[in-house]
Amino acid sequence: LSREARFSAFDKLTRRIQDEQLLAPLWPDGETVALLDQTRLPFARDVIHIRTAEEMGNAIRQMQIRGSGAIGCAGALGAYLAVRSAAKQPDQWNRLVEPLRNARPTALALRLAVDEVLDAARGAADPLESAANAAVAFFERQIGMERALGRHGAAVIADGATVLTHCHSGALAGAGYGGRALSVIRAAAESGKRISVIAQETRPYFQGARITAWELRQLGVPVTLITDGMSGAVMEAGRVDVCVVGSDRLAINGDLANKTGTYLVALAAREHDVPFYTATTRYNVDPTCPDGRHIPIEFRPGDEVLTINGQRIAAEGVDALYPAFDITPAKLLTGIITEVGTLTAPFEAKLRVLLQNEKDIVA
Amino acid sequence: LSREARFSAFDKLTRRIQDEQLLAPLWPDGETVALLDQTRLPFARDVIHIRTAEEMGNAIRQMQIRGSGAIGCAGALGAYLAVRSAAKQPDQWNRLVEPLRNARPTALALRLAVDEVLDAARGAADPLESAANAAVAFFERQIGMERALGRHGAAVIADGATVLTHCHSGALAGAGYGGRALSVIRAAAESGKRISVIAQETRPYFQGARITAWELRQLGVPVTLITDGMSGAVMEAGRVDVCVVGSDRLAINGDLANKTGTYLVALAAREHDVPFYTATTRYNVDPTCPDGRHIPIEFRPGDEVLTINGQRIAAEGVDALYPAFDITPAKLLTGIITEVGTLTAPFEAKLRVLLQNEKDIVA
Numbered sequence: 001l002s003r004e005a006r007f008s009a010f011d012k013l014t015r016r017i018q019d020e021q022l023l024a025p026l027w028p029d030g031e032t033v034a035l036l037d038q039t040r041l042p043f044a045r046d047v048i049h050i051r052t053a054e055e056m057g058n059a060i061r062q063m064q065i066r067g068s069g070a071i072g073c074a075g076a077l078g079a080y081l082a083v084r085s086a087a088k089q090p091d092q093w094n095r096l097v098e099p100l101r102n103a104r105p106t107a108l109a110l111r112l113a114v115d116e117v118l119d120a121a122r123g124a125a126d127p128l129e130s131a132a133n134a135a136v137a138f139f140e141r142q143i144g145m146e147r148a149l150g151r152h153g154a155a156v157i158a159d160g161a162t163v164l165t166h167c168h169s170g171a172l173a174g175a176g177y178g179g180r181a182l183s184v185i186r187a188a189a190e191s192g193k194r195i196s197v198i199a200q201e202t203r204p205y206f207q208g209a210r211i212t213a214w215e216l217r218q219l220g221v222p223v224t225l226i227t228d229g230m231s232g233a234v235m236e237a238g239r240v241d242v243c244v245v246g247s248d249r250l251a252i253n254g255d256l257a258n259k260t261g262t263y264l265v266a267l268a269a270r271e272h273d274v275p276f277y278t279a280t281t282r283y284n285v286d287p288t289c290p291d292g293r294h295i296p297i298e299f300r301p302g303d304e305v306l307t308i309n310g311q312r313i314a315a316e317g318v319d320a321l322y323p324a325f326d327i328t329p330a331k332l333l334t335g336i337i338t339e340v341g342t343l344t345a346p347f348e349a350k351l352r353v354l355l356q357n358e359k360d361i362v363a
Numbered sequence: 364l365s366r367e368a369r370f371s372a373f374d375k376l377t378r379r380i381q382d383e384q385l386l387a388p389l390w391p392d393g394e395t396v397a398l399l400d401q402t403r404l405p406f407a408r409d410v411i412h413i414r415t416a417e418e419m420g421n422a423i424r425q426m427q428i429r430g431s432g433a434i435g436c437a438g439a440l441g442a443y444l445a446v447r448s449a450a451k452q453p454d455q456w457n458r459l460v461e462p463l464r465n466a467r468p469t470a471l472a473l474r475l476a477v478d479e480v481l482d483a484a485r486g487a488a489d490p491l492e493s494a495a496n497a498a499v500a501f502f503e504r505q506i507g508m509e510r511a512l513g514r515h516g517a518a519v520i521a522d523g524a525t526v527l528t529h530c531h532s533g534a535l536a537g538a539g540y541g542g543r544a545l546s547v548i549r550a551a552a553e554s555g556k557r558i559s560v561i562a563q564e565t566r567p568y569f570q571g572a573r574i575t576a577w578e579l580r581q582l583g584v585p586v587t588l589i590t591d592g593m594s595g596a597v598m599e600a601g602r603v604d605v606c607v608v609g610s611d612r613l614a615i616n617g618d619l620a621n622k623t624g625t626y627l628v629a630l631a632a633r634e635h636d637v638p639f640y641t642a643t644t645r646y647n648v649d650p651t652c653p654d655g656r657h658i659p660i661e662f663r664p665g666d667e668v669l670t671i672n673g674q675r676i677a678a679e680g681v682d683a684l685y686p687a688f689d690i691t692p693a694k695l696l697t698g699i700i701t702e703v704g705t706l707t708a709p710f711e712a713k714l715r716v717l718l719q720n721e722k723d724i725v726a
Contacts, residue, residue, distance in 0.1 A: 042677065042678035043675075166592075198684070200592070201566070201668070201676065201677075202592070203564070203566065203590035203591070203592060204590055206676050206677075209669075209676040209677040209681075210676065210677065210678075213677045213678055213681040214677075214678040214681075217678055217680050217681060222682075223681055223682070224665070224681075224682045224683060224684050225665070225668055225669065225677055225681055225682065225683040225684070226668065226683065226684050226685075227566035227567055227591060227623070227624075227668055227685075228566070228590060228591045228592030228624075229529075229563070229565070229566060229591030229592065229623050229624025229627060230623050230624070230684070230685075230686055230689075231627065232623075232624075232626035232627045232630065232689050233623045233626065233660065233686035233688070233689035234684065234686065236626070236660075236689060236690055237660065237686065239684075260590070260592050260593050260595075260596045261590075261591075261592025261593070261595075263595035263596065263599070263631070264592060264594065264595045264627040264630070264631060267595065267627070267630040267631060267634060268626070268627060268630060271630060297596065297599075297600065302587070302588070305564070305588055305589065305590055306572075306588065308671055308672075309671075309674065311672065312406075313564065313569050313572040313573065314405065314564075314569075314572040314573065314576045314577070314588055315405035315573075315576055315577040315580055317580050318572075318576040318577075318580060318586055318587075318588055319585075319586070319587045319588065320587060320588040320589065321561070321587050321588070321589050321593070321597065321602075322589075322590075322593075323593055323596035323597065323600065325596070326593075326595050326596035326599060327599055
C-alpha cells in the first residue's frame, strides 16, 4: 500500500462518504484524487484521476467540477497534491498551486482552501500528512456546514410540500451532503417529510435538468422538470409551496446574486405568497459589497446560448446575450438559510454575525 | 394556364405579397396552395404544396403552419380547396372540410374562415371563383388588420428603443405583414425609427430562437437572443425600453393567456417601470371568458420538455411539466394594441367595442 493510502484522515473521509451516502464530487483515492466528471452527467458517470495541482486546476477550468463548496474541496485536495509533488521543497509550493488558485477568479473558497492547506504543511514535521489532515479538515467542515444548513432549512419545509429550485445548488457543488439548496431538501426528506421538487432546467447549460434532477433521483426524492419560463405558470396553478435556491454571492444587505432566472422566480413567488429562501454559507457572503448594485454581472459569450450540443438554435446573423447571474433584491427573500440558522430581514447585522463566527463552529 | 391561375383575386394577392414584401406563411400557387414548412425554419426553407382540404388540416396538425392569423388564412384557402375538389357537389363540402375545421380545437379563426368561404360559395353562380374571392378577402382582411395594428402600436415605440418580445407573434403566424407583436416592430422600423429587439428563445420549442429571430433578420431589424430566464437580468441592466408580446387569448377583462414565460416578463417589466403591451386582434378576444381564471391552461406532455432534437436532457426517471400558456393579469398591461388603436385600462368596455366593430373596418 502506498503511503497516502494509509493516511488515517483519508481513510476516515472515504469511510464517511460511504457511511453517510454522500454524493461527493471528489475524494482521495490511493495516490490520486478521484473526481466525478460533471460535464458528462447524467448520461455517463465518468471518474477521472487527478495527480497534480495543475491537473486539478484544469478540471476546474473545464467545469468537470463546479460549485463553490466543491471547488473549495478541490482547492484543498489540489494543494495537498502540490505538497506531494515537492514534499521536501516548500519553496516550490506557491508556484505549483498558482494555476489552481486562479482557476476561477471569483471563487473565494478556492483560495482560502489552498492557503489553509499550505499553511498547515509549512514548517510541519511531516508536511505531507499535515497537508492531508488539513485538506480533510476543510472537506469535513464543508460537510458539517451542509448538514447544519440542511437541518435549519428543513424546518421551513412542511410535510407534503412541493419545493421549487433553480439551477444546481446541490451535493456535487458542495462536499457531498447536498450543497446548499439541496441540503435543505435532503434534510427535510431524511427527517421523514414527504416532499417533491420542481426543478428548473436552467438554460443555457441545463444544470437543473442534468445535475439537480439526477441528484434528487439518487436521493429518491420525486422530481419534475420545467423550463425557466414556467415558474409563474406552476405558481398560478398552485403547485408550488416554497422556493429554495442557492446563492453565488450575497451582498451584506442580503441582495442575492445567483444563476440567471432566480430573480424571476422570486418575483413570481412574491406575487403568489410563496415563501422564497436562499441557502447560503458564510463563504458566499461578501462584506465588502454593500448591495446588489455593486455586484458586477458577468456577461458570458452569447454563443453559449446559441448552440446546444454543438447544434445552432437560431439563424445565422442572430446574436445572443448571456448574463450569467441576476440580482434578487433582499426585499424578495423570506429568509436566508445558513449553517447557523435561518435569518430574516433586516439581514445586514445578522450576516455580519455569521461572518464573525469561528470557522469550525458547525464542524 | 389552369383556371385557378387566372382567378384575378389570386393574382392580386400574390402580387400584393411581392409588392409589400410580406413574409406570407402560405399563398395560392397555380392549382395548389404553397406553404412554407415552419417546422424546418430557419435551417431549411422548404415549400410544400397542398392540394386538398385534408392535406391542409394535416399541415396544421403537424405544426407546419401555426399561429392564429396564419391558421385562419389556411382555413380560408383550405375551404377553397374543398370546393375545388367537388365544385358541383356542395353537399360534399361540409364533409370535406371537417378534418380541417377541427385541426386545432382552440383556433376560433380557423372555423370562422372555413365557414365564411363555404357560405360565399354556396348558391353562387360560380362557386369556385366565389370561394377564391372569399378566401382572398379573408387573407387581405388579415393583412389589413396587421398593418392597422402595427400603425397604432408603432406610436408606443420610441426612436432608438430596444423592444423585448417572447415566443413568436409574427408574420408567419399571421398573414405575412408581421402578425401581431412583430407588426408593431415592423411598422416602427418602417416609419424610420432605429429599433432593436431582444427575443426570448421560448423553450421547449424555440419559436423565438427559430422563427422570431429569423423574421427580424429578414426585415433587417437587429435581434439579440436571450433564454426565457433572462428578462429580469436584462431589465436590471437597463437594456429594455418596452415589451411587446402577442396573445393567444384575451379574457374580456384584459387578462392575457400567452405562451408560458410571458407572465414572468410582465412581472419583471412592472418592477423596472418598463411598459408592457400585448398586440391582439378581435379574433383573440373571448367575450364569454370573464377573466383569466376561466381560461383553461393546457398541460402538454412533459416529454416535450425532456428532449431536444430527440436527445434527452435529463436522467431517466425524471418527469416534466409543460403548461403551454400562462396568464398575465390585466393589471400588468400598460396597454392592449389592437387594429383599432391601443386600449388602456379599464379594458372591458373597450374590448366589447372592438368586438362590435364590423369585420371590414380596417380592411
